[in-house]
Amino acid sequence: MERDAEATKRRLIAAGRTEFAAHGLNGARVDRIAIAAQSNKAQIYHYFGNKAGLFDAVWNELVEQIVVGVPLDADDLPGFAAGLSDLYAEYPDMPRIITWQRLERGDALNELGVAEVRIRTAAIAGAQARGLVSTRFEPQVLFPLLVHLAMLWAAANPEVLAVVDLADRTQRREMVRRIAATLVE
CATH class of the missing domain: 1.10.357.10 (Tetracycline Repressor, domain 2)
Incomplete structure:
Protein backbone atom coordinates (compact mmCIF):
# COMPACT_ATOMS: atom_id res chain seq x y z
CA MET A 1 0.00 0.00 0.00
CA GLU A 2 2.81 2.42 0.90
CA ARG A 3 4.48 1.87 -2.47
CA ASP A 4 1.29 2.80 -4.28
CA ALA A 5 1.07 6.01 -2.25
CA GLU A 6 4.66 6.91 -3.11
CA ALA A 7 4.09 6.13 -6.78
CA THR A 8 0.97 8.31 -6.77
CA LYS A 9 2.87 11.18 -5.13
CA ARG A 10 5.67 10.85 -7.70
CA ARG A 11 3.17 10.92 -10.58
CA LEU A 12 1.40 13.96 -9.10
CA ILE A 13 4.70 15.82 -8.67
CA ALA A 14 5.76 14.97 -12.24
CA ALA A 15 2.39 16.05 -13.66
CA GLY A 16 2.44 19.15 -11.46
CA ARG A 17 5.89 20.04 -12.71
CA THR A 18 4.69 19.93 -16.31
CA GLU A 19 1.52 21.89 -15.54
CA PHE A 20 3.28 24.53 -13.44
CA ALA A 21 6.00 25.02 -16.04
CA ALA A 22 3.34 25.70 -18.65
CA HIS A 23 0.87 27.75 -16.61
CA GLY A 24 2.40 28.80 -13.30
CA LEU A 25 0.71 28.24 -9.97
CA ASN A 26 -2.29 30.47 -10.61
CA GLY A 27 -2.93 29.20 -14.14
CA ALA A 28 -2.43 25.52 -13.35
CA ARG A 29 -5.51 23.35 -13.03
CA VAL A 30 -5.76 20.48 -10.59
CA ASP A 31 -8.07 18.66 -13.03
CA ARG A 32 -5.32 18.57 -15.67
CA ILE A 33 -2.70 17.53 -13.12
CA ALA A 34 -4.88 14.68 -11.82
CA ILE A 35 -5.63 13.43 -15.34
CA ALA A 36 -1.97 13.59 -16.38
CA ALA A 37 -0.98 11.73 -13.19
CA GLN A 38 -3.66 9.09 -13.73
CA SER A 39 -5.01 10.03 -10.34
CA ASN A 40 -7.77 12.26 -9.00
CA LYS A 41 -8.04 15.71 -7.45
CA ALA A 42 -8.69 14.26 -4.01
CA GLN A 43 -5.20 12.75 -4.02
CA ILE A 44 -3.64 16.17 -4.62
CA TYR A 45 -5.42 17.55 -1.58
CA HIS A 46 -4.69 14.42 0.46
CA TYR A 47 -0.94 14.41 -0.17
CA PHE A 48 -0.20 18.12 -0.61
CA GLY A 49 -3.03 20.00 1.09
CA ASN A 50 -3.79 22.16 -1.93
CA LYS A 51 -2.44 23.23 -5.30
CA ALA A 52 0.11 25.56 -3.64
CA GLY A 53 1.35 22.64 -1.54
CA LEU A 54 1.92 20.64 -4.71
CA PHE A 55 3.74 23.58 -6.26
CA ASP A 56 5.96 23.73 -3.15
CA ALA A 57 6.70 20.00 -3.49
CA VAL A 58 7.64 20.53 -7.14
CA TRP A 59 9.80 23.53 -6.15
CA ASN A 60 11.55 21.55 -3.39
CA GLU A 61 12.33 18.75 -5.83
CA LEU A 62 13.64 21.23 -8.41
CA VAL A 63 15.92 22.94 -5.87
CA GLU A 64 17.28 19.56 -4.79
CA GLN A 65 17.83 18.57 -8.43
CA ILE A 66 19.89 21.73 -8.98
CA VAL A 67 21.88 21.40 -5.74
CA VAL A 68 22.73 17.74 -6.36
CA GLY A 69 23.09 18.04 -10.13
Whole structure:
Protein backbone atom coordinates (compact mmCIF):
# COMPACT_ATOMS: atom_id res chain seq x y z
CA MET A 1 0.00 0.00 0.00
CA GLU A 2 2.81 2.42 0.90
CA ARG A 3 4.48 1.87 -2.47
CA ASP A 4 1.29 2.80 -4.28
CA ALA A 5 1.07 6.01 -2.25
CA GLU A 6 4.66 6.91 -3.11
CA ALA A 7 4.09 6.13 -6.78
CA THR A 8 0.97 8.31 -6.77
CA LYS A 9 2.87 11.18 -5.13
CA ARG A 10 5.67 10.85 -7.70
CA ARG A 11 3.17 10.92 -10.58
CA LEU A 12 1.40 13.96 -9.10
CA ILE A 13 4.70 15.82 -8.67
CA ALA A 14 5.76 14.97 -12.24
CA ALA A 15 2.39 16.05 -13.66
CA GLY A 16 2.44 19.15 -11.46
CA ARG A 17 5.89 20.04 -12.71
CA THR A 18 4.69 19.93 -16.31
CA GLU A 19 1.52 21.89 -15.54
CA PHE A 20 3.28 24.53 -13.44
CA ALA A 21 6.00 25.02 -16.04
CA ALA A 22 3.34 25.70 -18.65
CA HIS A 23 0.87 27.75 -16.61
CA GLY A 24 2.40 28.80 -13.30
CA LEU A 25 0.71 28.24 -9.97
CA ASN A 26 -2.29 30.47 -10.61
CA GLY A 27 -2.93 29.20 -14.14
CA ALA A 28 -2.43 25.52 -13.35
CA ARG A 29 -5.51 23.35 -13.03
CA VAL A 30 -5.76 20.48 -10.59
CA ASP A 31 -8.07 18.66 -13.03
CA ARG A 32 -5.32 18.57 -15.67
CA ILE A 33 -2.70 17.53 -13.12
CA ALA A 34 -4.88 14.68 -11.82
CA ILE A 35 -5.63 13.43 -15.34
CA ALA A 36 -1.97 13.59 -16.38
CA ALA A 37 -0.98 11.73 -13.19
CA GLN A 38 -3.66 9.09 -13.73
CA SER A 39 -5.01 10.03 -10.34
CA ASN A 40 -7.77 12.26 -9.00
CA LYS A 41 -8.04 15.71 -7.45
CA ALA A 42 -8.69 14.26 -4.01
CA GLN A 43 -5.20 12.75 -4.02
CA ILE A 44 -3.64 16.17 -4.62
CA TYR A 45 -5.42 17.55 -1.58
CA HIS A 46 -4.69 14.42 0.46
CA TYR A 47 -0.94 14.41 -0.17
CA PHE A 48 -0.20 18.12 -0.61
CA GLY A 49 -3.03 20.00 1.09
CA ASN A 50 -3.79 22.16 -1.93
CA LYS A 51 -2.44 23.23 -5.30
CA ALA A 52 0.11 25.56 -3.64
CA GLY A 53 1.35 22.64 -1.54
CA LEU A 54 1.92 20.64 -4.71
CA PHE A 55 3.74 23.58 -6.26
CA ASP A 56 5.96 23.73 -3.15
CA ALA A 57 6.70 20.00 -3.49
CA VAL A 58 7.64 20.53 -7.14
CA TRP A 59 9.80 23.53 -6.15
CA ASN A 60 11.55 21.55 -3.39
CA GLU A 61 12.33 18.75 -5.83
CA LEU A 62 13.64 21.23 -8.41
CA VAL A 63 15.92 22.94 -5.87
CA GLU A 64 17.28 19.56 -4.79
CA GLN A 65 17.83 18.57 -8.43
CA ILE A 66 19.89 21.73 -8.98
CA VAL A 67 21.88 21.40 -5.74
CA VAL A 68 22.73 17.74 -6.36
CA GLY A 69 23.09 18.04 -10.13
CA VAL A 70 25.41 21.05 -10.19
CA PRO A 71 27.76 21.18 -7.22
CA LEU A 72 29.85 24.31 -6.90
CA ASP A 73 33.59 23.97 -7.35
CA ALA A 74 34.90 27.36 -6.20
CA ASP A 75 38.10 26.70 -8.13
CA ASP A 76 36.08 26.39 -11.38
CA LEU A 77 33.24 28.91 -11.23
CA PRO A 78 33.01 29.12 -15.04
CA GLY A 79 32.51 25.34 -15.04
CA PHE A 80 29.74 25.75 -12.45
CA ALA A 81 27.94 28.33 -14.60
CA ALA A 82 28.34 26.16 -17.71
CA GLY A 83 27.08 23.10 -15.82
CA LEU A 84 24.04 24.98 -14.58
CA SER A 85 23.41 26.21 -18.12
CA ASP A 86 23.58 22.60 -19.30
CA LEU A 87 21.04 21.57 -16.68
CA TYR A 88 18.66 24.32 -17.80
CA ALA A 89 19.11 23.25 -21.43
CA GLU A 90 18.45 19.61 -20.53
CA TYR A 91 15.38 20.49 -18.45
CA PRO A 92 13.76 23.52 -20.10
CA ASP A 93 10.93 23.40 -17.57
CA MET A 94 13.37 24.47 -14.83
CA PRO A 95 13.86 28.10 -15.88
CA ARG A 96 10.10 28.40 -16.43
CA ILE A 97 9.29 27.08 -12.94
CA ILE A 98 12.01 29.27 -11.42
CA THR A 99 10.40 32.28 -13.09
CA TRP A 100 6.91 31.28 -11.95
CA GLN A 101 8.18 30.70 -8.40
CA ARG A 102 9.78 34.13 -8.33
CA LEU A 103 6.60 35.77 -9.67
CA GLU A 104 4.01 33.85 -7.67
CA ARG A 105 5.79 32.47 -4.60
CA GLY A 106 8.81 34.76 -4.22
CA ASP A 107 8.25 35.13 -0.49
CA ALA A 108 8.29 31.35 0.11
CA LEU A 109 11.90 30.46 0.88
CA ASN A 110 13.26 26.97 0.37
CA GLU A 111 15.47 26.03 3.34
CA LEU A 112 17.82 23.86 1.29
CA GLY A 113 18.14 26.63 -1.29
CA VAL A 114 18.98 29.26 1.31
CA ALA A 115 21.47 26.95 3.04
CA GLU A 116 23.14 26.13 -0.29
CA VAL A 117 23.43 29.78 -1.28
CA ARG A 118 25.16 30.43 2.05
CA ILE A 119 27.50 27.47 1.58
CA ARG A 120 28.27 28.40 -2.01
CA THR A 121 28.89 32.08 -1.31
CA ALA A 122 31.18 31.06 1.56
CA ALA A 123 33.10 28.79 -0.84
CA ILE A 124 33.46 31.70 -3.26
CA ALA A 125 34.70 33.90 -0.40
CA GLY A 126 37.25 31.22 0.41
CA ALA A 127 38.44 31.10 -3.20
CA GLN A 128 38.70 34.88 -3.17
CA ALA A 129 40.75 34.78 0.04
CA ARG A 130 43.12 32.28 -1.62
CA GLY A 131 43.48 34.59 -4.61
CA LEU A 132 41.81 32.18 -7.03
CA VAL A 133 38.80 34.39 -7.75
CA SER A 134 38.67 38.12 -8.31
CA THR A 135 37.36 40.26 -5.47
CA ARG A 136 35.79 42.68 -7.96
CA PHE A 137 32.38 41.37 -6.81
CA GLU A 138 31.38 40.32 -3.32
CA PRO A 139 30.53 36.60 -3.09
CA GLN A 140 26.87 37.48 -2.41
CA VAL A 141 26.84 39.33 -5.75
CA LEU A 142 29.08 37.01 -7.78
CA PHE A 143 27.08 33.88 -7.03
CA PRO A 144 23.73 35.27 -8.30
CA LEU A 145 25.51 36.75 -11.32
CA LEU A 146 26.72 33.24 -12.20
CA VAL A 147 23.29 31.73 -11.57
CA HIS A 148 21.55 34.27 -13.78
CA LEU A 149 24.22 34.04 -16.44
CA ALA A 150 23.54 30.30 -16.60
CA MET A 151 19.90 31.10 -17.40
CA LEU A 152 20.85 33.61 -20.10
CA TRP A 153 19.60 31.58 -23.08
CA ALA A 154 16.48 30.33 -21.34
CA ALA A 155 15.47 33.86 -20.33
CA ALA A 156 16.35 35.67 -23.56
CA ASN A 157 13.45 36.78 -25.70
CA PRO A 158 13.06 35.36 -29.22
CA GLU A 159 14.21 38.59 -30.91
CA VAL A 160 17.52 38.50 -29.05
CA LEU A 161 17.98 34.82 -29.85
CA ALA A 162 17.27 35.47 -33.53
CA VAL A 163 19.95 38.15 -33.73
CA VAL A 164 22.52 36.37 -31.57
CA ASP A 165 22.02 33.18 -33.60
CA LEU A 166 23.63 30.77 -31.17
CA ALA A 167 21.25 27.86 -31.53
CA ASP A 168 23.89 25.21 -30.85
CA ARG A 169 23.80 24.10 -27.21
CA THR A 170 27.57 23.64 -27.09
CA GLN A 171 28.14 27.19 -28.36
CA ARG A 172 25.74 28.58 -25.78
CA ARG A 173 27.45 26.63 -23.02
CA GLU A 174 30.87 27.88 -24.10
CA MET A 175 29.61 31.46 -24.20
CA VAL A 176 28.35 31.12 -20.61
CA ARG A 177 31.72 29.68 -19.58
CA ARG A 178 33.64 32.51 -21.27
CA ILE A 179 31.49 35.25 -19.74
CA ALA A 180 31.73 33.62 -16.31
CA ALA A 181 35.50 33.47 -16.66
CA THR A 182 35.60 37.25 -17.18
CA LEU A 183 33.56 37.72 -14.00
CA VAL A 184 35.94 35.68 -11.83
CA GLU A 185 39.31 36.65 -13.31
